[in-house]
Amino acid sequence: MKIASFEHYKEVYKDSVNQPEEFWAGVADTFLWRKKWDKVLEWNFKEPNIKWFQGGKLNITENCLDRHLDTIGDKAAIIWEPNDPGEHHRIITYRQLYEKVCQFANVLKNNGAQKGDRICIYMPMVPELAIALLACARIGAIHSVVFGGFSAQSIADRIQDAQCNIVITADGGFRGAKDIQLKSIIDDALVTCPSVKKVIVLTRTRTPVSMIKGRDVWWEDEIKKVETQGATDYPAEEMDAEDMLFILYTSGSTGKPKGVVHTCGGYMVYTGFTFDTTFQYQPEEVYFCTADIGWITGHSYIVYGPLSQGATSLMFEGIPTYPSPGRLWDIVDKFKVNIIYTAPTAIRSLMSFGDDPLKAKDLSSLTKLGSVGEPINEEAWHWFDEKIGHGHCPLVDTWWQTENGGHMISAIAGVTPLKPGYAGLPLPGVQPVLVDENGKVIEGNGVSGNLCIKFPWPGMLRTTYGDHERCRTTYFATYPDMYFTGDGCLRDEDGYYRITGRVDDVLNVSGHRIGTAEVENAINMHSSVVESAVVGYPHDIKGQGVYAFVVCPNKHSDDELTRKDIMMTVARIIGAIAKPDKIQFVTGLPKTRSGKIMRRILRKIAEGDTSNLGDTSTLLDPAVVEDIKAGAL
Ligand code: PRX
Numbered sequence: 001m002k003i004a005s006f007e008h009y010k011e012v013y014k015d016s017v018n019q020p021e022e023f024w025a026g027v028a029d030t031f032l033w034r035k036k037w038d039k040v041l042e043w044n045f046k047e048p049n050i051k052w053f054q055g056g057k058l059n060i061t062e063n064c065l066d067r068h069l070d071t072i073g074d075k076a077a078i079i080w081e082p083n084d085p086g087e088h089h090r091i092i093t094y095r096q097l098y099e100k101v102c103q104f105a106n107v108l109k110n111n112g113a114q115k116g117d118r119i120c121i122y123m124p125m126v127p128e129l130a131i132a133l134l135a136c137a138r139i140g141a142i143h144s145v146v147f148g149g150f151s152a153q154s155i156a157d158r159i160q161d162a163q164c165n166i167v168i169t170a171d172g173g174f175r176g177a178k179d180i181q182l183k184s185i186i187d188d189a190l191v192t193c194p195s196v197k198k199v200i201v202l203t204r205t206r207t208p209v210s211m212i213k214g215r216d217v218w219w220e221d222e223i224k225k226v227e228t229q230g231a232t233d234y235p236a237e238e239m240d241a242e243d244m245l246f247i248l249y250t251s252g253s254t255g256k257p258k259g260v261v262h263t264c265g266g267y268m269v270y271t272g273f274t275f276d277t278t279f280q281y282q283p284e285e286v287y288f289c290t291a292d293i294g295w296i297t298g299h300s301y302i303v304y305g306p307l308s309q310g311a312t313s314l315m316f317e318g319i320p321t322y323p324s325p326g327r328l329w330d331i332v333d334k335f336k337v338n339i340i341y342t343a344p345t346a347i348r349s350l351m352s353f354g355d356d357p358l359k360a361k362d363l364s365s366l367t368k369l370g371s372v373g374e375p376i377n378e379e380a381w382h383w384f385d386e387k388i389g390h391g392h393c394p395l396v397d398t399w400w401q402t403e404n405g406g407h408m409i410s411a412i413a414g415v416t417p418l419k420p421g422y423a424g425l426p427l428p429g430v431q432p433v434l435v436d437e438n439g440k441v442i443e444g445n446g447v448s449g450n451l452c453i454k455f456p457w458p459g460m461l462r463t464t465y466g467d468h469e470r471c472r473t474t475y476f477a478t479y480p481d482m483y484f485t486g487d488g489c490l491r492d493e494d495g496y497y498r499i500t501g502r503v504d505d506v507l508n509v510s511g512h513r514i515g516t517a518e519v520e521n522a523i524n525m526h527s528s529v530v531e532s533a534v535v536g537y538p539h540d541i542k543g544q545g546v547y548a549f550v551v552c553p554n555k556h557s558d559d560e561l562t563r564k565d566i567m568m569t570v571a572r573i574i575g576a577i578a579k580p581d582k583i584q585f586v587t588g589l590p591k592t593r594s595g596k597i598m599r600r601i602l603r604k605i606a607e608g609d610t611s612n613l614g615d616t617s618t619l620l621d622p623a624v625v626e627d628i629k630a631g632a633l
Helices: 006-018 020-028 060-064 066-072 094-110 127-139 152-162 182-190 219-229 264-279 296-308 327-335 344-351 378-388 468-476 516-524 559-573 599-607 623-631
Strands: 039-044 049-054 076-081 090-093 118-122 142-145 166-170 173-175 178-180 198-202 216-218 244-250 258-263 286-289 312-316 339-342 368-372 395-398 432-435 447-453 483-491 497-502 506-509 512-515 531-539 543-551 582-586
Touching: 006 020, 020 039, 020 264, 049 264, 060 066, 060 127, 060 264, 060 296, 066 094, 076 094, 076 127, 076 327, 090 094, 094 127, 094 219, 118 127, 118 152, 118 182, 127 142, 127 244, 127 296, 142 152, 152 182, 152 244, 152 258, 152 559, 166 182, 182 198, 198 219, 216 219, 244 264, 244 296, 258 264, 258 468, 264 296, 264 368, 264 395, 286 296, 286 327, 296 312, 312 327, 327 339, 344 378, 344 543, 368 378, 378 395, 432 483, 447 497, 468 483, 497 506, 506 531, 506 543, 512 516, 516 531, 516 543, 516 559, 531 599, 543 599, 559 582, 582 623, 599 623
Parallel strands: 076 312, 118 142, 118 166, 142 244, 166 198, 198 216, 286 312, 286 339, 339 368, 368 395, 543 582
Antiparallel strands: 039 049, 076 090, 173 178, 244 258, 432 447, 447 483, 483 497, 506 512, 531 543
């Protein structure tokens, strides 16, 4: 939605909360429906039961592809920049993308995929990853993308939970100087996944892989078969607005990641609307989101949001610091990028290299900047604004979550005023509230509390896959009749929101959500570990680091080696992204008489603030705290 001014925003916002159904019907009207909905919204947050655009029929890929063919068929839909700057980039127009998605939809059908099947995708950041998502959506299969940094065990857990019957992967993937053996990891995962009948393998790194007869097929061979069959089209499956579009697993405060479910109609409307609104996207702009499609940001703001709005979406295979810390700026220069959307971790990491990597980089094409994933500290905000935006690009700090589908609280580029460190004001249709510990709504400004949302929005999760009760208890039971975000938040005198971080046992490491319980479970798998407690601590680059207190009485004589063994165990069980930054061996954990670990104390010690640990007299063994303090890293 194009918004002309701050005043206009205020009017739109007011209307959107006074008459939400009319508002969202108006937004949904800008999309292509095979059949319009009978009812805009039905909801209660008790069960919860949330249905948007009931009775509506659509296919999201017709909105991302078919509807653009006559108008912008020759426009670049995806620009792809490889990990190695020496390799040639690729530009894929809307027409070409349409053809490739149809081709691969035929491949999926030839390999037995049906509407409603769950398909696991474990791929590097190549255009075929976006094609795989869209092809699943085209045939009505539910994709479940697993980020390339997760281990075989994590993939297996996710495949088993969703009972996937097909896996789409690649031989390997390039990320910086690393070459990740994706197919080999999949092979390990599939040992415990009898539901998987087919594995489609894209050639990327040309690393040797095992190919199991009857199960594994090459992507390229399957495409050739489709070409021989002469199948160039694939009529999109007609989907109900509330049919599942995808599952994306995310960590919570309990040990097991949960499969967040998004549905076709609401997610399409919400991602398209928020992409257009937040960035005020103009038709000729080149838009570059540096996220990985393995996370929600990539789903919503590399693939579905930009493509439904006919944007040019730049996709980068590598990492910001490879082969040099000027890589992102080379890409901006090379493709004359207008909008760059990245994460505070990336900004802080690039900032640490000083100004040298910026020399001789032409960043004059940039008009808008975006940040996502974690609170952005003021220093990083100003560096991004001044050094990259040269002070003339609005910098939108977008707050949202996997469960939200799209932006919730964010400045609107060039429209709403900016405040460094603040996500700002809610987007139209979003109704945030702050509540105190007892669930009482905190009114007025200049206050802080726990952030909840009191009214549904089309992009919200509908359930957690296979376990609706878990969805209810995690998000809708803490405070009655509200969606609880798990974030703490401050609302300043002007009504602007500043997210202060998680209030539950979830860490945000480099913008990635990691459950402390999940890491503890992984550490406890190590044969010599008796128990452990994991907390976060402030980390200059990652935002939060992972600090593990580990009780390990019979450890190897070499502490360092045992630390490495524990790291390796975590990498095997969860993936390299969850490896602790610090491991402190302790003789015991501070526990209450009822056996509860006092994390508050551990958090303070990890933060290096041991001056006031509060009341420790209720502890089973107060002496343990002194030992931990003495050994703090
Ligand atoms: O704590 C908030 C933080 O990231 C969490 C959501 O993580 P995830 O589902 O992985 O999605 C990340 C990308 C959308 C939130 O609960 N978070 C996300 N964006 C911001 C943020 N914290 C502060 N400011 C943000 N802009």
